[in-house]
Amino acid sequence: MLFAIPDVLSAEQVAQARKTLDAAEWIDGRVTAGHQGAHVKNNLQLPPGSAAGRDIGALINAALGASKLFMSAALPLHVMPPMFNRYEGGQTFGTHIDNAVRVLPNGQRIRTDLSCTLFLTAPEDYDGGELVVEDTYGTKNVKLPAGHMIVYPATSLHHVTPVTRGCRVSSFFWLQSMIRDNTQRALLYDMDVAIQRLGAGKPTDPSVISLTGIYHNLLRQWAEL
Ligand code: NI
Secondary structure (H helix, E strand, O other): OOEEEOOOOOHHHHHHHHHHHHOOOOEEHHHHOOHHHHHHEEOEEOOOOOHHHHHHHHHHHHHHHOOHHHHHHHOEEEEOOOEEEEEEOOOEEEEEOOOOEEEOOOOOEEEOOEEEEEEOOOHHHOEEOOEEEEEOOEEEEEOOOOOOEEEEEOOOEEEEOOEEEOEEEEEEEEEEEOOOOHHHHHHHHHHHHHHHHHHOOOOOOHHHHHHHHHHHHHHHHHOOO
16 A cells, blocks of 8 residues: 655745755765665665754654654554655666665664655656556556655565656655554554544544444554564
8 A cells, every 4th residue: 555645844844854955965875775776776865874864854753753644554663764865867766675674773673664755856846756666556656745755565666767857855764564464554544544534523432432442452463563
């Protein structure tokens, strides 16, 4: 399941982030690619641990922590510090699957269940640069407004088409979900949405209470912490 989270950052936050990022030093993106990815990756990245990346990453993490949609759909356990990339002058990232395991700055390993891309450039400011995700249900081309984010299963083959005009700046990162299985996670999300809809205005309805309990008991059955 792919899901978009609108307005993770406001227009003002995006403008501030871009000001900081545009003034930062960028390096060859191949430093964080896996063996296969390095052959098809051609972009620039902020060096891991850079001050600019830390500041804007903290802003993004805080925004996601406050997003009910993100929390319900991703059920995050560990979220990696956001990283940042930049494509211009025909740069591209060919078809690949992201590494299954990543290491947090404290040395802890996390499994990458979900991949996230937060767009920091308005779509009209560049040509190309679409994130193309090969999903179970077909191929999805993703190019979202600045400040919006796409979340997709890290098990998906994906690529970024060449940026032929302008410059595409984005944040990208991975997370380990409490629910490893994509189908179980999607069921829980659908159930949560249905319970919220049913319970609107009647939170003490016995059926709403019962279904809320079932949601939590399923989460208890399936969650890995
Ligand atoms: Ni990737």
